[in-house]
Amino acid sequence: MPLLENISWAAEEAQGNESSEHAFFSLDYQHVQVPFEITLWIMLASLAKIGFHLYNKLPSVVPESCLLIFVGLIMGGIIYGLNDKSPPVMDSDIFFLYLLPPIVLDAGYFMPSRPFFENIGTILLYAVVGTIWNVFGIGFSLYGICQVKAFHLQDVSLLHNLLFGSLIAAVDPVAVLAVFEEIHVNEKLHILVFGESLLNDAVTVVLYKLFRSFCEMPTIKSVDVFVGVGKFFVVGLGGVLVGLTFGMTAAFTTRFTKEIRVIEPLFVFLYSYLSYLTAEMFHLSGIMAIIVCAMGMKRYVEANISLKSHTTVKYFMKMWSSVSDTLIFIFLGVSTIGENHEWNWPYICFTVIFCLIWRALGVLVLTFFVNRFHVNTITSKDQFIIAYGGLRGAICFSLVFLLPDFHRKKLFIAATTVVILFTVFVQGMTIRPLVDLLAVKRKRESAPTVGEQIHIRFLDHLLAGIEDISGHWGQYYWKDKLEYFNSKYLQKILLREYDQPKSSIVLLYEKLERKHAIELAEAGQLGSNICLLEWPSHLSQAVLLCHSSPQPFYLPESAWMAQL
């Protein structure tokens, strides 16, 4: 209902006869501007996605993220051409408050927890030590470049270089996800790069802020450095704690939604978003919070809510993150166009080079140590892909616009833009051929069989027992303890119907059974008939229950035995 119209309508009316044709139609764009433009942007993003897939060959060569940035560049060019001023840059607030959370939530909710926890040590090493290594490496070497007089960069201080290093060093989860979802490398390799990109958030937050505050301080005391180190733990662990609290509350809330199935999916989104916002509010790592929240609540929420609610949660989450992702890349393209840049070739080129070199060195050194302590080592091919997959994206971009104003900010913006475009376009487009060329181990496409599942389960218990006897408290020991704590206490509090739950193998069997029945029904023609065959132990013959007939058929053993 058009309501907040301005007085113009009434004014037109008042003029009477002459303008009465005009009065039939009137336009009030301002009233609907905000939701209208948001909807149009989302629509553009979605239509662009459909467009790419109409030509089947295009997405198999060029990653979608590149195509989207390209669309953004064109859009930005059009806006720039029409208005003759820079198109609006992506608002950092919109990015961090509205676009990033859906993607991280989706990532956390569908995180394969087994490979993640199996490699948590390696991931943390890459995320924490690796990121610090990159920050200081890039910062100090760029400072070295600044000392060359011919480059006219002597006014860029060490602190500014380190600040720039802290924002350019972090691998971006959105960019990594967009590329790695398309190339299907093996699960371990995927989780190493992707896990690193998620967990480096705490390090990036702390270092970025530390250097930013150092830039504004007259002198830096050594105590400030220690505060920075302490703050890293607060930001990271605080985020985990916030996420855990909200995740458990979410699971507990879904215990009581049996009567109103319709709002069940809502709680998954509300609690995880609240965990993110709360963490943000206290300057903790929002990404850590939402990931922990999603991973923590998943198994309990899944058990509590109805199957259809769960389908809604799953599909809506995928849809939302896909839209966010699309918007981010388009905005990235749009924001690139304009007059925000200061070109200094040496600085920009050396930034790209140092980003590549320090990442490669970091992965080599860290993997050397990781491989010494693990039986299942990371091959040199995998190391190459880890180093090469260190894509930068919208987080760097938003961070660089948040820098306090100083005279070289536009140089940093230009360098960041080039690094992002270089990594997304050059590395993103060549990584698939390289994976093919190197014959990197791929993801297995089929789900594990029941037999494999039984063996994995059995081995877990066996290894937990061995670890307990040998006194070595490794991952299997802790996993076993956690599982015990979960079934003894958590499930009783958080699950609605808690009787001794069915073993996961029984559940899997039931699921397969159901799936198969649906497939059979879908394949069947009208003349076919679904039947259930049973061998009750108290009867010597098989019973066939068919839904077209009210009474069961009894089949004598002889009819079967001949064919078995």
Next chain:
Amino acid sequence: MPLLENISWAAEEAQGNESSEHAFFSLDYQHVQVPFEITLWIMLASLAKIGFHLYNKLPSVVPESCLLIFVGLIMGGIIYGLNDKSPPVMDSDIFFLYLLPPIVLDAGYFMPSRPFFENIGTILLYAVVGTIWNVFGIGFSLYGICQVKAFHLQDVSLLHNLLFGSLIAAVDPVAVLAVFEEIHVNEKLHILVFGESLLNDAVTVVLYKLFRSFCEMPTIKSVDVFVGVGKFFVVGLGGVLVGLTFGMTAAFTTRFTKEIRVIEPLFVFLYSYLSYLTAEMFHLSGIMAIIVCAMGMKRYVEANISLKSHTTVKYFMKMWSSVSDTLIFIFLGVSTIGENHEWNWPYICFTVIFCLIWRALGVLVLTFFVNRFHVNTITSKDQFIIAYGGLRGAICFSLVFLLPDFHRKKLFIAATTVVILFTVFVQGMTIRPLVDLLAVKRKRESAPTVGEQIHIRFLDHLLAGIEDISGHWGQYYWKDKLEYFNSKYLQKILLREYDQPKSSIVLLYEKLERKHAIELAEAGQLGSNICLLEWPSHLSQAVLLCHSSPQPFYLPESAWMAQL
């Protein structure tokens, strides 16, 4: 990632040692305020809903809408008590742009089209003539009350009374839906009240604006009145046209989403919201637009998108409209508290009385004419429920706040609030007992059988034939023509896989088959086995395909025939 923090953090850092404990934690509420508060409101609404259903008896006596308003009143009281100033009223912009569309979309998408089109004439009569009747009836009789000197209301002009009448006369779809979904009256009665509440939007928009502009004019010419009449058609039919355009575009777009199933559900929401906003922008009826859009696209979109996408659409739509609905009633309660009211007992009491009387009279008179032209008449019990079900709600409330400022606005606000609370609480709570008492025909709970469906189909074709022969072009004739146009042209353009579509009975059979298979699988124990029994025409024996065994079992006819 907490980014837009103010400089305070850096400042704290700069102070060094003393404040370094504080620097570990810092709070920046302002940064996350908007999304945080929205999320909290939605959370409150959802938790309130869960709360009601924990006590099973409460929602069966008191409608949920009343409980929610009550929660809102308490919340408003708390805010008023703490701040000592009126709590914020529901923003009309937020209501019309964000809260109303999901509810109307849900209503349109799940509108039972058969009863709706069968009764479209009656619904339009109630919605157009009935609403005009109520507006003028209430307006003129309140003007009469204003002439009584003892009431001190002589400064309220006739135009102001008519303006008030135009906003208080319209039955509210949100309130009607909330109450009628719980009382399960028969389909015809439901669609009459609900259809009226939706379609009266165009009338309300036009009359409200007309009187509002008249209030601001020095003199009113007769031509202005004709413009008003013309405008009604523009607003109503324009809304229909906008909705139809977007609905068909939506259906067409989903033809191309096969490769990216994940964003399919999005288009349903994007296009319908765009239709609403576009209609709003041109001052047409947004409600009509979104309803037509939803009804128009439904059958094509359903055929184009995947089953899981459709589940997502359905459940998300229900969830969203449920949340909007909840928020509206809570805000209604919150906004009631405060100092926006001017109490004038006679005016307020007579408003309530006139609303009741004019609606009852209107229904009686209009139904008298309707019954003269229909075989399937509206019984007097049904008439009573139609009159009694004329609930007012948030639309009136938002409209009254949008009135231009004049000295008696607070009186109108008070009267509107009382009418809404009276209809929602008194009528809403007594309608269920009354439906029981009068033994109003209820909704049938079971779905029609295949036999019934065949008969209905057959009768439709038969009646279309009879109408064609007799030269009387009634609803069956037009329905048949529309169906022909649809299968001949529309489906070819809008559906992805267009070969002669399966008859709806075949689809129903397949659905039943699938459902049954799932039930069988879920009921089956581990020892059981799903099999598919077929009688291929080229074999003399039945074939049993069981998923536990790779090769089929062949059953000789003799094994069956004995038992059939």
